[in-house]
Amino acid sequence: MSDPAGIAIVTALATGAVQKISETATDNTIASFKDLCKRVFARFRETPGAQEALDEARVESDDPAALEKVAVHLQVAEQEDPEIARLVAELRRAAEAGSGGSVTNTINGNVSGNAKVVQTQDINGDVRL
Numbered sequence: 001m002s003d004p005a006g007i008a009i010v011t012a013l014a015t016g017a018v019q020k021i022s023e024t025a026t027d028n029t030i031a032s033f034k035d036l037c038k039r040v041f042a043r044f045r046e047t048p049g050a051q052e053a054l055d056e057a058r059v060e061s062d063d064p065a066a067l068e069k070v071a072v073h074l075q076v077a078e079q080e081d082p083e084i085a086r087l088v089a090e091l092r093r094a095a096e097a098g099s100g101g102s103v104t105n106t107i108n109g110n111v112s113g114n115a116k117v118v119q120t121q122d123i124n125g126d127v128r129l
Contacts, residue, residue, distance in 0.1 A: 007071075013070060026094070036084065040074065043077050047076075050070075
């Protein structure tokens with residue numbers, strides 16, 4: 001699961017943070033994530049090595065090797081449990097939709113003295129300079 005969406009899902013499972021999947025998670029995404037957590041955690045408790053991999057990833061959530069171990073167990077769970085596969089596919093779509101794409105900012109002219117440049121994504125409310 002070396003793709004960005006897969007990594008986001010595994011990291012979210014390890015940290016419990018749905019924001020790892022999408023910073024703008026909808027209520028449906030949150031509900032699917034909670035359901036996936038319940039199913040995966042129950043399954044991992046009964047699977048040799050899976051719970052240990054998840055525990056390690058919880059402690060070392062920035063360690064790619066620890067996350068990859070969880071990813072391997074998650075892939076097996078997806079193959080054996082259609083509901084886990086459905087939830088992972090749904091969260092994968094949310095992660096891919098929430099990636100936001102790329103942004104290019106171009107500034108022409110001299111930016112010095114009292115000139116101000118602001119780069120932002122979403123603003124809720126007023127901006128005063």
